[in-house]
Amino acid sequence: MLEIDVRRRQGAFTLEMGFTAGSGVSALFGRSGSGKTSLVNMVAGLARPDRGRIVIDGRVLFDAAAGVDLPPEARRVGYVFQEHRLFPHLSVRQNLCFGRDMLPAAERTVSFDHVVAVLGIEPLLARRPSGLSGGEKQRVAIGRALLAAPRLLLMDEPLASLDGGRKNELLPFIAGLSRQFTIPILYVSHSMDEVLRLADTLVLVEDGRVAAIGPVEEVLSSPRHVGLTGQGDVGAVLAATLLDSDPRFGISRLGFAGGVLKVNLIDRPSGTPVRVRIHAHDIAIGRNPVGGLSVRNQLAATVRSVSAFDDTQVDVMLDCGGATLWSRITGEAQAELALAPGQQVTALIKTLTIARGDVADRPNRSSGALPG
Numbered sequence: 001m002l003e004i005d006v007r008r009r010q011g012a013f014t015l016e017m018g019f020t021a022g023s024g025v026s027a028l029f030g031r032s033g034s035g036k037t038s039l040v041n042m043v044a045g046l047a048r049p050d051r052g053r054i055v056i057d058g059r060v061l062f063d064a065a066a067g068v069d070l071p072p073e074a075r076r077v078g079y080v081f082q083e084h085r086l087f088p089h090l091s092v093r094q095n096l097c098f099g100r101d102m103l104p105a106a107e108r109t110v111s112f113d114h115v116v117a118v119l120g121i122e123p124l125l126a127r128r129p130s131g132l133s134g135g136e137k138q139r140v141a142i143g144r145a146l147l148a149a150p151r152l153l154l155m156d157e158p159l160a161s162l163d164g165g166r167k168n169e170l171l172p173f174i175a176g177l178s179r180q181f182t183i184p185i186l187y188v189s190h191s192m193d194e195v196l197r198l199a200d201t202l203v204l205v206e207d208g209r210v211a212a213i214g215p216v217e218e219v220l221s222s223p224r225h226v227g228l229t230g231q232g233d234v235g236a237v238l239a240a241t242l243l244d245s246d247p248r249f250g251i252s253r254l255g256f257a258g259g260v261l262k263v264n265l266i267d268r269p270s271g272t273p274v275r276v277r278i279h280a281h282d283i284a285i286g287r288n289p290v291g292g293l294s295v296r297n298q299l300a301a302t303v304r305s306v307s308a309f310d311d312t313q314v315d316v317m318l319d320c321g322g323a324t325l326w327s328r329i330t331g332e333a334q335a336e337l338a339l340a341p342g343q344q345v346t347a348l349i350k351t352l353t354i355a356r357g358d359v360a361d362r363p364n365r366s367s368g369a370l371p372g
């Protein structure tokens with residue numbers, strides 16, 4: 001477990017953050033300049049907090065009051081940067097072994113063959129970094145960090161320099177790392193798509209502070225965080241499981257707390273845990289179920305709250321079997337429906353509005369982060 005409680009002033013910017021991150025992937029998400037890289041640099045030992053403590057699994061890396069400040073190489077923290085930072089004059093094999101060779105033999109606990117197999121880099125071992133693709137270089141950089149047997153892996157936008165195809169190639173590798181090597185990961189990202197696909201816990205960073213922390217579904221479904229996530233509209237993120245698919249109609253059925261949701265076909269096996277994002281402007285509300293309609297999803301729900309988004313639009317929070325949904329309707333619709341908390345309604349969602357990019361594999365781990 002990573003315990004952070006730090007303060008640092010750099011120029012006009014003050015960072016003050018306290019939180020605890022457990023197993024799995026904790027995503028640090030926030031606007032440019034909000035302090036994400038500064039924080040991971042402090043954990044890595046590359047920047048010094050003015051005060052506070054950083055502790056991993058009970059081992060104190062930094063404690064200003066006690067005068068503890070371990071150098072980076074003694075922290076047992078792996079760091080994967082945006083750029084791979086491989087040594088150009090060394091082969092892939094030599095690069096992989098670089099950090100590992102510095103460890104006492106007893107601490108070389110991560111198997112070379114296992115890392116090479118998981119990352120699929122066996123065919124690259126004899127080559128030099130200059131001949132590798134961007135995605136291959138990043139896989140080698142991740143392998144090098146893992147082989148140094150870190151207690152925590154820091155990843156600062158490791159996919160930022162890659163194009164869409166390479167990102168998709170690497171995401172599944174990263175998604176599996178935390179589980180396969182039982183290492184907690186602190187992952188800095190600008191991309192909500194990455195957060196949905198990788199993170200167990202979301203740490204929203206705003207102006208040097210932790211604005212929210214919790215399971216991804218919870219944090220993203222809260223209207224208070226919409227501006228911070230930069231999504232532009234309210235939306236819910238549901239935890240669901242793929243029930244089955246019907247290729248004839250291009251439809252998959254997802255089971256979630258509120259029932260069954262039909263979405264665009266997902267090319268995954270039945271039983272796959274997924275996350276699905278549903279935008280508020282894609283949900284209509286009926287007072288009653290409606291017959292003779294092309295809309296495939298009609299979900300029984302209870303109105304929890306009704307709040308003005310602006311002068312003309314209204315956000316309605318719905319409870320659907322314990323899952324939260326958001327619907328944005330016009331002020332005119334609200335004037336007619338007069339929705340109020342406690343009211344039973346039907347949420348209508350077109351299957352086609354839930355695009356492939358809105359459904360991501362759900363990391364199948366328990367969330368391990370607690371507010372600090």
Ligand SMILES: Nc1ncnc2c1ncn2[C@@H]1O[C@H](COP(=O)(O)OP(=O)(O)OP(=O)(O)O)[C@@H](O)[C@H]1O
Pocket residue numbers: 010011012013030031032033034035036037038039190
């Ligand atoms: N060495 C420094 N001296 C003074 N100010 C700094 C220094 N390093 C960073 N800053 C400032 O601290 C703030 C946080 O920077 P940081 O790089 O941590 O943000 P970030 O969230 O990682 O941004 P991005 O997503 O763009 O990488 C910014 O305002 C930045 O200008």
